[in-house]
Structure formats: C-alpha cells, structure tokens
Amino acid sequence: MSAQLIDGNALAARIRAQVAEKVKTLAAPPGLAVILVGDDPASQVYVKHKVADCEGVGMRSLLERHPATLSEADLLARIAALNADPAVHGILVQLPLPRHIDAQRVIETIAPAKDVDGFHVASAGALMVGRPGFRPCTPYGCMKMLESIGCDPRGKHAVVIGRSNIVGKPMAMLLLQASATVTVCHSATPDLGHFTRQADIVVAAVGKRNVLTHDMVKPGAVVIDVGMNRNSEGKLCGDVDFDNVRQVAGWITPVPGGVGPMTRAMLLVNTLEAAGSGL
Numbered sequence: 486m487s488a489q490l491i492d493g494n495a496l497a498a499r500i501r502a503q504v505a506e507k508v509k510t511l512a513a514p515p516g517l518a519v520i521l522v523g524d525d526p527a528s529q530v531y532v533k534h535k536v537a538d539c540e541g542v543g544m545r546s547l548l549e550r551h552p553a554t555l556s557e558a559d560l561l562a563r564i565a566a567l568n569a570d571p572a573v574h575g576i577l578v579q580l581p582l583p584r585h586i587d588a589q590r591v592i593e594t595i596a597p598a599k600d601v602d603g604f605h606v607a608s609a610g611a612l613m614v615g616r617p618g619f620r621p622c623t624p625y626g627c628m629k630m631l632e633s634i635g636c637d638p639r640g641k642h643a644v645v646i647g648r649s650n651i652v653g654k655p656m657a658m659l660l661l662q663a664s665a666t667v668t669v670c671h672s673a674t675p676d677l678g679h680f681t682r683q684a685d686i687v688v689a690a691v692g693k694r695n696v697l698t699h700d701m702v703k704p705g706a707v708v709i710d711v712g713m714n715r716n717s718e719g720k721l722c723g724d725v726d727f728d729n730v731r732q733v734a735g736w737i738t739p740v741p742g743g744v745g746p747m748t749r750a751m752l753l754v755n756t757l758e759a760a761g762s763g764l
C-alpha cells in the first residue's frame with residue numbers, strides 16, 4: 486500500500502483563489518508590510534515569494550529592505566511607523582534577524598492587530614486560551630491540510646515532534662483545541678518511535694532529515710512534514726524519510742509542495758483578516 490499525497494500546492498491555490506475573490510469585494514486592498522534585514526539568500530527568496538503572493542491575490546505589499554547593520558532601535562522605530570499606518574494591515578519581519586537584534590522584542594513591538602505571523606505573545610496567549618487571534622501560518626496551514634482530507638483530529642492521538650514557538654507549540658495547541666490527544670516530543674525524548682507508533686497524526690517539525698522513518702509510523706497514519714532541509718545533493722527535503730514512510734502511512738505531505746506553500750497561503754488569509762474580512 487502507498488500513502489495518498491496531500492497536495493499543498495493545489496490546496497494553497499484554492500485558498501489563494503478564495504482570498505482573491507474576497508479582496509475584490511473590499512473597498513481598499515489589504516496591505517502587507519514585509520521587512521527584510523540583511524541579505525541572507527534564502528530569506529531574499531522567501532520574501533520575494535511573499536510579495537508575489539500578495540500581488541497574485543490583489544493585495545498591496547510593501548517590501549522594506551534594510552542593511553544587516555540596521556540598529557534594533559531603528560527597526561523598532563520602523564515598526565512603530567507601520568503600526569500607525571492605516572494602509573498597512575499586516576506586518577511581517579522576516580526571520581532570522583541579525584544577532585545584534587532581539588527578535589522577540591521586535592515581534593512584541595508589532596501591534597497585535599497587525600501580527601499576521603501570529604508570533605506576538607498576545608497571539609500566542611489567545612491561542613492558548615482559545616480566544617480569537619492570529620494563528621501562526623505553518624501550523625494553521627497544517628490544520629487546513631488535515632481538514633482537506635476529512636481528517637477530524639477529535640479523539641485521535643496526534644504526536645508533534647518539535648517544540649518551537651513558531652511551529653511545534655502552536656501546532657500542539659491547535660490540535661488540542663480540535664480535541665486531539667496531543668503528545669509533544671522533542672530532542673530530549675528517548676525512543677521517539679515509542680510515541681510516534683501510537684499516533685494517528687504525526688507532525689514532524691524538527692529541521693533534521695530522516696527524523697521519522699517507516700518503522701516509527703502506524704499503518705494508515707497521517708504524516709505532515711514541516712521540515713525544510715537539503716540532502717547531500719542539495720535537494721530540498723523534509724524531516725520524514727518520504728520514500729519509505731509513504732509505504733506505511735495513509736496520507737503524507739511532500740516536500741517541496743506540501744506545508745511550505747500552505748504557510749504562504751495562510752499568511753494571505755491572516756492579512757485578509759487583519760484588513761477586517763475573513764474567508
């Protein structure tokens with residue numbers, strides 16, 4: 486048996502089409518400010534994609550590039566200006582930031598109403614207590630992928646591998662809110678397979694190749710791969726040993742073409758919401 490693919494490109498395209506329809510009904514286009522500090526090549530590519538995504542759905546994007554030497558104080562001042570700009574509905578500061586800048590302080594400076602990344606403590610707190618607020622785009626996209634295959638997490642055992650503030654922790658909270666039984670595993674978990682073999686849903690968000698192998702997966706399980714790594718040939722790959730795990734799993738997300746495009750689509754959904762309209 487071979488797992489069915491969850492096609493992130495196709496689902497993201499459907500979501501973008503819905504966002505574009507909604508944008509047309511608005512009096513003014515939603516505006517997303519994207520701030521890039523420094524010249525990390527990967528960040529430049531990601532930011533270019535985000536700007537293109539905005540244009541594709543009729544949103545305004547405002548790309549700000551700053552040299553890596555930008556001071557933290559100057560960055561905070563730029564964010565304050567964008568907070569006060571009524572044409573800017575969402576603010577995204579591309580991570581990672583240069584080491585002399587405290588990323589968490591920068592994120593806390595973004596007005597929670599414009600925190601389309603969902604990284605502000607106010608957004609994290611709202612998710613924790615089940616109040617409305619921006620959900621971080623990657624875990625939000627993973628939930629949409631589950632929904633797209635008719636997988637209701639209620640009563641299922643979900644195992645999240647990774648405990649980052651931007652993926653693992655919010656992923657666990659979203660699954661918990663959807664009434665899954667949630668286990669969070671991480672680098673100090675001995676015998677990861679002991680937990681993943683019990684999982685109906687596995688979300689791998691570690692940033693290391695082959696963290697999840699076929700012997701660690703229950704037959705028929707849904708496997709969501711958040712990883713973004715390069716293999717020895719420089720090819721993009723996830724955290725999951727895809728070719729072998731797909732022989733065991735019921736559903737699996739590919740890398741590329743899985744969670745990545747969904748992350749970008751959910752950024753547009755959050756920006757639409759920041760502009761006062763839901764999907």
Ligand SMILES: Nc1nc(=O)c2c([nH]1)NC[C@@H]1CN(c3ccc(C(=O)N[C@@H](CCC(=O)O)C(=O)O)cc3)C=[N+]21
Nearest residue numbers: 531577578579580581602741742743744745746748749
């Ligand atoms: N403030 C902030 N917000 C972010 O959301 C954020 C960030 N900083 N810093 C970097 C990470 C990374 N990230 C990706 C999103 C989509 C793809 C994506 O679409 N990937 C394609 C492949 C792209 C390729 O070929 O390189 C795919 O998986 O199919 C990748 C990476 C968002 N991030």
